Amino acid sequence: MQPPTLWDWETGQKVVLASIERPENCAWVEEPTVSPDGERVAVLASLEAGGFTALVNGEPWENSFDKVWQPRFSPDGRFTAIVQRDGMWTVAVDGQPWEENFDYVWNTQFSARGDVVAACIQSGGEYGVCADGQPWENLFANGSQPTLTADGKSAALVVQTASLKPADLDAFQAGVFSVAVNGQAWDATFVNCWTPEFDAQGAHVAAQVRTTLYDYTIAVDGRIWSESYDCMWEPRFNPATGKVVAPVRAKGAWGLAQDGQIIWEPVFAQCWHQVISQDGRNIAAIVAPAFGEFTVAVNAKPWSIRFPEVTDLVIGRGGERVAALGNKENAEWRVLVDGRTWPGVWDMAWRPVIGPDGAHVAVKVEKNGRQSLLVDGRPYPREFDRLCDPVFSPDGAKLLIRAIDKGACVRIVADVAQA
Amino acid sequence: MGIQDRLIEDVGLRRGVSRLTPEKIETVVRSVMASEAGARLKAYSETCMRCGMCAKGCHFALSHPDDPSYTPAAKVAQTMGVLLKTGGRVDPGTFYGIAQLAYTECNLCKRCVHYCPIGIDTGFIMSMVRRICHKLGVTPQYIQDTAHSHSTTFNQMWVKDDEWIDTLQWQEDEARDEFPGLRIPLDKEGAEIYYSVIAPEPKFRTQLIYQAAAIFNAAGVDWTMPSQPGWDNSDMCMFTGDFEMMGRLKRRHFESA
Structure with a gap:
């Protein structure tokens, strides 16, 4: 698949596949997955003759397998799934399995461009990561929470560095967890490690750690901050400065700390899901100024609107737009942009998508079982059975709509101004 | 009868208590009381009239009909009641019994709330006792192991x-x-x-x-x-x-x- 600049951005509709119904030789087909450019639609299929395969634009893979699961398109448009033959698992990319097989494979990951495909592996009861068919040389007693650098050259995993006897409280609290990067664990071990995250260059890793049952802090490349906190959430690297920003709880309230120093005073009942603009100047987070009342704060200043729940916070590349969703007990979903609520209440809404220049915002929404889009607050004049997240063209002027409707997979390019 | 008459050996409780001093217990009790317990606990502790109605709601009390020390009101008296009376200054041996009772003789079902004429939530009180136990590292071995598992997996x-x-x-x-x-x-x-x-x-x-x-x-x-x-x-x-x-x-x- 070509990069987004070379996708077909000609305004209009194309039918990618006229029918996603089950072909005669299939016992059933599973839910469709659509490629990022909208040109391909894939389903996993159970064959009447036995075994499983994938159908991409209706065409079966050359190979079939005993089991197939976790269908995912890579950002470069290759269709991947985890496959099993003769009891052994691997990853198949466009139908071609890696040569290496493992006792189990899961959690497929991609580099930003999609040129690297990686997954968690378990082999002989040991755990690690395999990227493009190359497994780590060192495996561990357990591994979870994988993450890849943007270029896919490095992978990090929370690992268990020593076995634990059943119910051995002392051994656990002495700390046997760490983060491994490309198979090499940090020298330091902790009671717990969570949510490792690479910086923009892929040179450093930050993770939440618990150094005792009561002390939470951030470790960067295995070195902990000088401050510890009552609790905290996942760290994010500031893409411009490389500093690490994490929500922390101190004296019963939540704020934000950066490299161990408070930058948002802990005044919130909750503070999480912080996002940072590419220039590093704007930070937004979901906060609760009062118990059970959520909103978004931008640079520590909360919006005036409040909801019982706020989710799916995003920030534009330049930090000029901030959007999120509000809801009440998983119903009455609303779209929140720059401190204002868009008109309309929805049965469900999905993470807002901000255009590359920050000029436009599109959101997938659902009402009465039909899905559609809001573009800059305006309803798109057509509903669908199912939509994928909208994609803006690189210049922000066009919107790619990938939809399943009336049994067909369609690809629509619309002018944002007229959408 | 009371909790000190029915102590059992538990690796987790013994390990935790072995590291305690009266001063450490007092510090943690006072910290939890100041920052987490609030008016709710104070109201409950000051309004229980020891009527014993709660006994009918508690399966531990019902299965020990001849031993009133299993009633919710008595279990509060033997745990949080002791900590409140002493300001948290209790010896580690006493704390062993407090922890054993809080973890093994009340499972926080809150059924007693519905029998209490003024709605005292014994489950909440016991959860505050457990909170203090956790802060002091005094928890039974196998439930602590499940907590470790939760934190990891x-x-x-x-x-x-x-x-x-x-x-x-x-x-x-x-x-x-x-x-x-x-x-x-x-x-x-x-x-x-x-x-x-x-x-x-x-x-x-x-x-x-x-x-x-x-x-x-x-x-x-x-x-x-x-x-x-x-x-x-x-x-x-x-x-x-x-x-x-x-x-x-x-x-x-x-x-x-």
Whole structure:
């Protein structure tokens, strides 16, 4: 698949596949997955003759397998799934399995461009990561929470560095967890490690750690901050400065700390899901100024609107737009942009998508079982059975709509101004 | 009779108590009272009239009809009552009994609340005692082990990420012999029902997953199960008093759905 600049951005509709119904030789087909450019639609299929395969634009893979699961398109448009033959698992990319097989494979990951495909592996009861068919040389007693650098050259995993006897409280609290990067664990071990995250260059890793049952802090490349906190959430690297920003709880309230120093005073009942603009100047987070009342704060200043729940916070590349969703007990979903609520209440809404220049915002929404889009607050004049997240063209002027409707997979390019 | 007459040996409690001093206990008790207990505990402690109505709501009391020390009011008196009276300055041996009672003679069911004429929530009081126990590192061995498991795997039985998915696929295979075409859909976006279980199901009672899948299949409903951690809806950290980890588990489960 070509990069987004070379996708077909000609305004209009194309039918990618006229029918996603089950072909005669299939016992059933599973839910469709659509490629990022909208040109391909894939389903996993159970064959009447036995075994499983994938159908991409209706065409079966050359190979079939005993089991197939976790269908995912890579950002470069290759269709991947985890496959099993003769009891052994691997990853198949466009139908071609890696040569290496493992006792189990899961959690497929991609580099930003999609040129690297990686997954968690378990082999002989040991755990690690395999990227493009190359497994780590060192495996561990357990591994979870994988993450890849943007270029896919490095992978990090929370690992268990020593076995634990059943119910051995002392051994656990002495700390046997760490983060491994490309198979090499940090020298330091902790009671717990969570949510490792690479910086923009892929040179450093930050993770939440618990150094005792009561002390939470951030470790960067295995070195902990000088401050510890009552609790905290996942760290994010500031893409411009490389500093690490994490929500922390101190004296019963939540704020934000950066490299161990408070930058948002802990005044919130909750503070999480912080996002940072590419220039590093704007930070937004979901906060609760009062118990059970959520909103978004931008640079520590909360919006005036409040909801019982706020989710799916995003920030534009330049930090000029901030959007999120509000809801009440998983119903009455609303779209929140720059401190204002868009008109309309929805049965469900999905993470807002901000255009590359920050000029436009599109959101997938659902009402009465039909899905559609809001573009800059305006309803798109057509509903669908199912939509994928909208994609803006690189210049922000066009919107790619990938939809399943009336049994067909369609690809629509619309002018944002007229959408 | 009272808790000090029925002490049992537990590795976790003994280990925790061995590290205590009266000063350390007092410091933690005062800290929790100041920052977490609030008016609710004060109101409860000042309004209980010892009427004993709560006894009829407590299965521990009902199963020990000749021993009033098992009644909720008496159990509060032997735990939080002692800590309030002394300002938390108790010896480690006394604290062993307080912890044993809080963890093994009240399971926080809160049934007694409905029998109390003024609605005193003994479960809440006991959870505050457990909170103090957690802060002091005095928790029974096996419940603490489940809390450790939760902090690591987000489930209470040390079920590893791959073991969970493999188990679902195994049960799906088994069920297909009986119900051809049955699926346990993983991570199906937009499904009507998100089905979560507790870790003993994949660990020891896999047939329960099979049976649930059979019911969903027969009912023709739109359902899914998550492939990622967050699938265990239990929370042993809430029961040990590790409220920070409790929040982490709740968040993971909520966001998984």
